[in-house]
Each structure stands twice: as structure tokens, then as C-alpha cells.
Amino acid sequence: MTKKLLFLLDTDPAPSVxxxxxxxxxxxxxxxxxxGVTPANVGALVDGAIFTRGPAxxxxxxxxxxxxxxxxxxxxFEAVKKRFFGNFRVSAMxxxxxxxxxxxxxxxxxxxxxxLAGKKAVVLAGTGPVGxxxxxxxxxxxxxxxxxxxxxxxxEAASKAVKDRFGVNPKPIEAFDYEARAAAIKGAxxxxxxxxxxxxxxxxxxxxxxxxxxxxxxxxxxxxxxxxGVEATDKAKERHGKIxxxxxxxxxxKLKLHRACxxxxxxxxxRVLDAEEIYAQAKAMA
Numbered sequence: 001m002t003k004k005l006l007f008l009l010d011t012d013p014a015p016s017v018x019x020x021x022x023x024x025x026x027x028x029x030x031x032x033x034x035x036g037v038t039p040a041n042v043g044a045l046v047d048g049a050i051f052t053r054g055p056a057x058x059x060x061x062x063x064x065x066x067x068x069x070x071x072x073x074x075x076x077f078e079a080v081k082k083r084f085f086g087n088f089r090v091s092a093m094x095x096x097x098x099x100x101x102x103x104x105x106x107x108x109x110x111x112x113x114x115x116l117a118g119k120k121a122v123v124l125a126g127t128g129p130v131g132x133x134x135x136x137x138x139x140x141x142x143x144x145x146x147x148x149x150x151x152x153x154x155x156e157a158a159s160k161a162v163k164d165r166f167g168v169n170p171k172p173i174e175a176f177d178y179e180a181r182a183a184a185i186k187g188a189x190x191x192x193x194x195x196x197x198x199x200x201x202x203x204x205x206x207x208x209x210x211x212x213x214x215x216x217x218x219x220x221x222x223x224x225x226x227x228x229g230v231e232a233t234d235k236a237k238e239r240h241g242k243i244x245x246x247x248x249x250x251x252x253x254k255l256k257l258h259r260a261c262x263x264x265x266x267x268x269x270x271r272v273l274d275a276e277e278i279y280a281q282a283k284a285m286a
Contacts, residue, residue: 002060004266007049008033009042011067011076011096019066019095022255026262028062038072039079046083049090055269062265063092070096070129071161081272091271093261093278098254099129100278101261105254106217106245107137108282110190113236113243114214117142121190123170124148124181124201124226127158130219131194135159137279138190139168148175148184166275182206185213193218193226204229208240221247257282 006028008015015033023031034045049061065077073096080092095101110116121138123131126147139145139162147162147170149155155172163169175181181201185191191213195201197220207213208229216239220226225246229239235249260281261273271277 002053002057003029004060004062005029006031006062006064006262006265007045008064008066009037009045009076009080010035011037011065011069011072016066018098019064022258023064023262026259027266028262037076039075042076042079043083046080050084050088055087058087058090058269059266061090061269062262063090064262064265065092065094066096068097068129070099070132072096073129074165077274087269090269091265091273093265093271093273095258095278097129098258099133100273100275101254101258101282102130102219102250103133103137104275104279104282105257105286106192106219106250107134107141108279108286109236109245109250109253110192110215110217111141111283112286113245116190119143119189119214120187121145121192122148122173122185122188123192123194124175124184125193125195125199126170127154128194128196131192132158132162133275134192134194135170136162136166136168136275138192139170140166140279143190146171146173146184148173148181150174150176178203178206186210187212189213190215191217191227193220195220195226197222198224199226200224200228201226202228207242211241213242215243215245217245217250219247219250221251253282253286257285260285
């Protein structure tokens with residue numbers, strides 16, 4: 001029986017242990033990881049994947065692009081796809097820093113809880129991989145989206161990156177401290193906290209009495225959480241009249257989604273799984 005081989009191409013110096021484990025759990029027989037992969041050195045790795053098996057066996061080879069930097073991951077993913085031609089291709093997936101699966105699962109749960117179209121959404125500390133993808137997916141659902149950062153230039157750069165990739169235009173907001181972030185969400189219906197581990201972005205008082213807010217998602221699973229007063233295990237739990245999703249509340253779907261997408265890579269040789277495809281799967285599973 002032909003072995004299912006998953007080549008993990010990581011932009012970081014060492015291949016991700018998390019992505020390796022989920023690769024096996026998703027159905028790969030072997031996960032082979034490479035760190036420090038760039039567009040300049042990826043060619044030989046892709047060639048090795050596409051030239052070694054015949055047409056009937058190519059579906060059992062797949063490529064996963066990961067790493068902590070979304071911009072580097074997107075650049076590497078494009079370089080991988082450009083190496084394909086004709087029938088010389090294998091299925092490939094991009095999930096830098098778990099951004100596509102984490103944002104996809106979380107936004108899918110928000111969309112399941114309430115319609116997002118026409119709502120105002122604020123992605124707090126949204127300049128990282130998960131925040132960028134969440135902003136794009138919320139906008140694709142019809143929400144009016146803003147991205148905050150402590151530094152305005154970073155918020156502007158994040159908004160431009162989302163616009164360039166997805167054709168939507170989030171509003172950049174500089175929000176340096178608690179009070180600025182509280183002001184940013186004052187008229188929002190949806191709050192999505194995408195900050196760094198252990199950084200609290202809002203205190204309970206900043207959102208609990210805000211009657212506009214309908215939905216809150218917090219992607220931080222380690223205390224202190226991004227949104228004070230939210231529990232990591234919350235999964236569409238009602239708190240103070242709002243529906244709340246914590247990191248672990250979305251984490252179950254995120255892992256199921258990640259595994260399901262790995263499994264899909266081995267169904268045929270021409271799948272390309274990026275934000276749109278992964279989000280469609282998340283909505284089907286939510």
C-alpha cells in the first residue's frame with residue numbers, strides 16, 4: 001500500500017511540533033519536516049515531491065506550509081504552487097501559525113451563533129497571522145471590520161495586507177491602552193481578540209455593560225486571557241447578554257478542521273487549501 005507522505009515546509013528554523021502531531025492525526029503515515037524553508041531553497045523540495053510518483057500515486061504525497069510568519073508563509077506557498085505544472089503537482093495547504101484553521105474555526109462559530117453581515121467588527125491586536133485572517137473572513141461575511149494595534153503604522157500595514165490578499169479594506173485603528181481599545185469597540189457588534197499570549201486587551205468593565213456588543217471571541221488560551229471576564233472554555237456561552245467563544249471553546253473545532261484538511265490533501269493530487277477553502281470546511285463542520 002502506498003504510504004501517505006506529508007512534507008512540512010516551515011519558514012521557522014525548526015519544523016513545528018504541533019503541525020507534525022496534527023499531520024499524523026490527520027492521516028499521514030509519515031511527516032517529514034524541513035525548517036528554514038524559503039522561496040529560494042524550496043524548489044528542490046517541491047521537485048522531489050512531484051517527480052517521484054506516478055499519476056495514480058501522486059495523491060499520496062502532500063505539502064503543508066507552516067511557520068510563525070504569515071507573510072513569509074504566503075510567499076513560500078506561492079513559490080510552491082509556481083513550481084507545479086501540468087500533472088506534476090501534489091495537494092498543498094497553508095496554515096502559518098495555525099492562522100487559517102484557528103481563524104476559520106472561530107469565525108465559523110461566530111457565524112453559526114448570529115448573522116455577521118452588516119455588523120461592525122473590531123479585531124483587537126489584529127496584526128498577527130490569526131488577526132489578519134479573522135479580519136478577512138469577517139469582512140467576507142459582510143461585516144464592517146476594523147483592526148487595532150498599539151502602533152498605527154502596524155494597523156495600516158495589516159489593513160493593506162488584508163486588502164491586497166482578499167480585496168476587502170479593514171479600517172486601521174491605533175489603540176495603545178485599555179481606554180483606547182474600549183473606545184474602539186464602543187460601537188462594535190463583534191469583538192475578536194487576537195493578541196499575544198498572556199496579554200489582556202480588555203478588562204470586564206470595558207465590554208460587559210456595552211449593549212452594542214453581541215459576539216465576543218478570544219483566541220488566547222493562557223491566562224491572563226485577552227478579554228477579562230471570558231473563560232477559555234466558553235463555547236457560544238452567554239455572558240452579560242453577549243455570546244462568547246474562548247480559545248479552547250473554538251479549539252475543538254480548530255483541531256478537527258486541521259485534521260480534516262490534512263485528510264483531504266490525500267484524496268487527490270490537486271487540492272490547494274488556503275483561507276477560503278479551509279473556512280468553507282469550517283462552516284460545514286461548525
